[in-house]
Amino acid sequence: MTIAPCYLLPQLPESLSGLADLALDLRWSWSHAADTLWAEIAPELWEQTRNPWLILQNISGQTLQDLAQNSAFIAKLQAFTALHQEQLTQSSWFAENHQQASFTQVAYFSMEFGLSEALPIYSGGLGILAGDCLKTASDLGIPMWGIGLLWQQGYFRQTLDENSRQQEFYPYNDPTQMPVTPVRDSEGEWLRLQLPFPGRKVILRAWQAQVGRVTLYLLDSNDPLNTPADRGITAELYGGGLETRLQQEICLGIGGWMLLRRLGIQPEICHLNEGHAAFAILARAYSHMQDHGSVFDCALNATRAGNIFTTHTPVAAGFDRFPAELMNRYVGGAPEAFGIDAENILALGRENPEDIHAPFNMAWLAIRGSIIVNGVSRLHGAVSRHLFQPLFPRWPEAEVPVTHVTNGVHMPSWDSAEADALWTDCCGKKRWLGNLQNLEAEFRKTPDQIIWELRSSGRQQVIHFARQRLQQQLAQAHAPQEEQERAALALDPNALTIGFARRFTAYKRPNLLLNNPERLRQLLTNPHYPVQILIAGKAHPRDEVGKGMIQEWNQFIQQHPELASHIVFIADYDMLVAEHLVQGVDLWINTPRRPWEASGTSGMKVLVNGGLNLSELDGWWAEAYCPETGWAIGDRAEHDDDPQWDAQEAEAVYQLLEQDIVPLFYQDRDASGCPQGWVQKIRESMSRLTPLFSSNRMLREYVSTLYEPAARLLAARSEKNRIEAICQWQKNIRQHWPLLRFGDLHIHTENNRYYFQVHVYLDDLDCEAIAVELFANDNDHSPIEIIPMHRSEALSGAINSYNYMVDIPADRPADDYTPRIIPYHVHCLVPTESAEILWYR
Numbered sequence: 001m002t003i004a005p006c007y008l009l010p011q012l013p014e015s016l017s018g019l020a021d022l023a024l025d026l027r028w029s030w031s032h033a034a035d036t037l038w039a040e041i042a043p044e045l046w047e048q049t050r051n052p053w054l055i056l057q058n059i060s061g062q063t064l065q066d067l068a069q070n071s072a073f074i075a076k077l078q079a080f081t082a083l084h085q086e087q088l089t090q091s092s093w094f095a096e097n098h099q100q101a102s103f104t105q106v107a108y109f110s111m112e113f114g115l116s117e118a119l120p121i122y123s124g125g126l127g128i129l130a131g132d133c134l135k136t137a138s139d140l141g142i143p144m145w146g147i148g149l150l151w152q153q154g155y156f157r158q159t160l161d162e163n164s165r166q167q168e169f170y171p172y173n174d175p176t177q178m179p180v181t182p183v184r185d186s187e188g189e190w191l192r193l194q195l196p197f198p199g200r201k202v203i204l205r206a207w208q209a210q211v212g213r214v215t216l217y218l219l220d221s222n223d224p225l226n227t228p229a230d231r232g233i234t235a236e237l238y239g240g241g242l243e244t245r246l247q248q249e250i251c252l253g254i255g256g257w258m259l260l261r262r263l264g265i266q267p268e269i270c271h272l273n274e275g276h277a278a279f280a281i282l283a284r285a286y287s288h289m290q291d292h293g294s295v296f297d298c299a300l301n302a303t304r305a306g307n308i309f310t311t312h313t314p315v316a317a318g319f320d321r322f323p324a325e326l327m328n329r330y331v332g333g334a335p336e337a338f339g340i341d342a343e344n345i346l347a348l349g350r351e352n353p354e355d356i357h358a359p360f361n362m363a364w365l366a367i368r369g370s371i372i373v374n375g376v377s378r379l380h381g382a383v384s385r386h387l388f389q390p391l392f393p394r395w396p397e398a399e400v401p402v403t404h405v406t407n408g409v410h411m412p413s414w415d416s417a418e419a420d421a422l423w424t425d426c427c428g429k430k431r432w433l434g435n436l437q438n439l440e441a442e443f444r445k446t447p448d449q450i451i452w453e454l455r456s457s458g459r460q461q462v463i464h465f466a467r468q469r470l471q472q473q474l475a476q477a478h479a480p481q482e483e484q485e486r487a488a489l490a491l492d493p494n495a496l497t498i499g500f501a502r503r504f505t506a507y508k509r510p511n512l513l514l515n516n517p518e519r520l521r522q523l524l525t526n527p528h529y530p531v532q533i534l535i536a537g538k539a540h541p542r543d544e545v546g547k548g549m550i551q552e553w554n555q556f557i558q559q560h561p562e563l564a565s566h567i568v569f570i571a572d573y574d575m576l577v578a579e580h581l582v583q584g585v586d587l588w589i590n591t592p593r594r595p596w597e598a599s600g601t602s603g604m605k606v607l608v609n610g611g612l613n614l615s616e617l618d619g620w621w622a623e624a625y626c627p628e629t630g631w632a633i634g635d636r637a638e639h640d641d642d643p644q645w646d647a648q649e650a651e652a653v654y655q656l657l658e659q660d661i662v663p664l665f666y667q668d669r670d671a672s673g674c675p676q677g678w679v680q681k682i683r684e685s686m687s688r689l690t691p692l693f694s695s696n697r698m699l700r701e702y703v704s705t706l707y708e709p710a711a712r713l714l715a716a717r718s719e720k721n722r723i724e725a726i727c728q729w730q731k732n733i734r735q736h737w738p739l740l741r742f743g744d745l746h747i748h749t750e751n752n753r754y755y756f757q758v759h760v761y762l763d764d765l766d767c768e769a770i771a772v773e774l775f776a777n778d779n780d781h782s783p784i785e786i787i788p789m790h791r792s793e794a795l796s797g798a799i800n801s802y803n804y805m806v807d808i809p810a811d812r813p814a815d816d817y818t819p820r821i822i823p824y825h826v827h828c829l830v831p832t833e834s835a836e837i838l839w840y841r
Ligand SMILES: *Cc1c(COP(=O)(O)O)cnc(C)c1O
Pocket: 123, 124, 125, 126, 128, 501, 502, 503, 573, 574, 575, 578, 579, 599, 600, 601, 602, 603, 605
């Protein structure tokens, strides 16, 4: 690999040149093989930042000269460089299992990527998922490219003032201090794109970050040749108003696609992580028009088969919607950017394409431009089918074409060094690089004692971390000296330690535990069975309710001095804080309002480290929970924001803690002090759930159930005249559908079978362009049934009309079945690509 020269790197002596490659590959964020190298170069800086790139930037020329003379160090560096090369080139799961893959390149578009604190361009779960996805693609050898924006400020940093009010800070992300390098073109020039905006061009600079075998491309608009306003487009993640957001999404979708083209990358699969990136659909179709001289409809049909849309939103209000007028200004004002007739584009984002005043919904564009859409947990799939129902009128909700791939987390990024060692002992070094077979069985053999030692050392370390942070925070808030000193003794390394960290916003109910403050106080301060909580979380700068809840927790602590050693609020929740928490706590609590937690991933991060979960039956926990692996609240129903229900759920949490969780942790200890029931639960949770909720499982599922089938459909569309035929099919369906009708339906029963016959009048539509089916809804006794009917003789005396028949076992009332006509094309998905439907009644 040759790294483009970076202008701010100190001149490395020849023998140390390998350091740059190592420091620029974010693999160090999960693979700790080379840690000792960095610790040797700059022990203090390493301890503080864990950021090799920063170390390389700040190292003195003298130190470099000394290291260059240090033959032991050089030998070590060479060994690591060789190992690194080997990791980059070794065979992979993908190479071994997908030799005949129908795709060769995947572009993964995301507004944010959470890879490491060294590259702070994420705000929360969505970004962490994207980061974990790239890391896993590297592990598995999936040919993936990330496409994102290089935010100048990323998300805000948090401190608390004397009144426990959240303060927000936006430190500047200096690109030269981050592990990214400029993308150079073949002439060695820094690659810049010119993106047409209304009345001007916006220059986008291209950067790249290395994530093991995967490259992440990032665009930013902070070029001195841009106007000040345009330079700010990529300033602040989720900052600014609607227009800024629209500009950002144009940069991501259209700029991102332009960059791929410039680099000669031709992905079969474009994976859109949330609707933010949906403009890539238009850019991709436009490229197809240019390459093939086709019209937009055909280009969209040709390219749609390669687009995958992952939705993360559990409520309609969560979709990005731009007012029609604003969209008009950009689509009409910069036609060269989109290249497509404005009306065509605008219709794709409207719920009703004819309603010219309707706002432009990015999720609608994403659905109409993608072949497969997925939610991020089983429950969220169902919720999404409900949300997207308006685009598939008269189709049963269960058939709205949204599937799900439940999220997972990149275990090597979230495990502690001790957990890594333990898993390596049981399951080998390559355990996350293959198909996870046997992991469950292998891990289950781990002795109690070993599991309990992992827990105890994890707890001790997170307490050490919490004390340090608490001391810093108190010093910053000018707390009295003695209070600062007491912080060093806060928390008890042997007490049940609960973690609670997430965005502070109403639906996450971060103050549910405060529903009965006195009861919580008693629970925590029980002299025999003490309990402690580590809390962290930011509220969005404009979320006053969320900020109020941060204050509520901190005031609760301040009002009860005895709680100072039982609750610590750790400010500035970020990946580093998350890492410490998930590696150390015994129990992770999550209390969202169902169904708002589309998946949730923080609870998955404790699995590999032996933490247990107590959570609402929402998102991933609704499918992961069983009594052997953790605890749950909720009745699998939705209750909105009913305060009475909140109180009832708070009661359930208290009861579980008081009657089940605390006793299980403290009682039934064996001779060596190991709580047998608790450890048994850990063993079940670790062995069953860790493989299932790893991003390894997730990404392999993406490959086999989404990328592969999509790429096969895409390839089929490159056949000569195929696209024209598909376009014609869609047009015929639209034209003739209103004139299709059913005639008589006959059912007779014989030998416990129903014989269905129905007359179908097809106007001028080719009978091959449709299918006739029997449909029965699910009910208490029976599932959904869809049974194809067979075309039989033409009806005499009628044009293009047929008898359709089928016979089925008479297992449920004949009345349950309704004939229907739907579009059919062997190379298309229905209703995704043609959503007409005609019911017999
Ligand atoms: C994992 C993680 C999240 C996502 O957590 P959920 O609360 O489960 O959505 C958010 N922020 C950080 C810093 C994380 O590490």
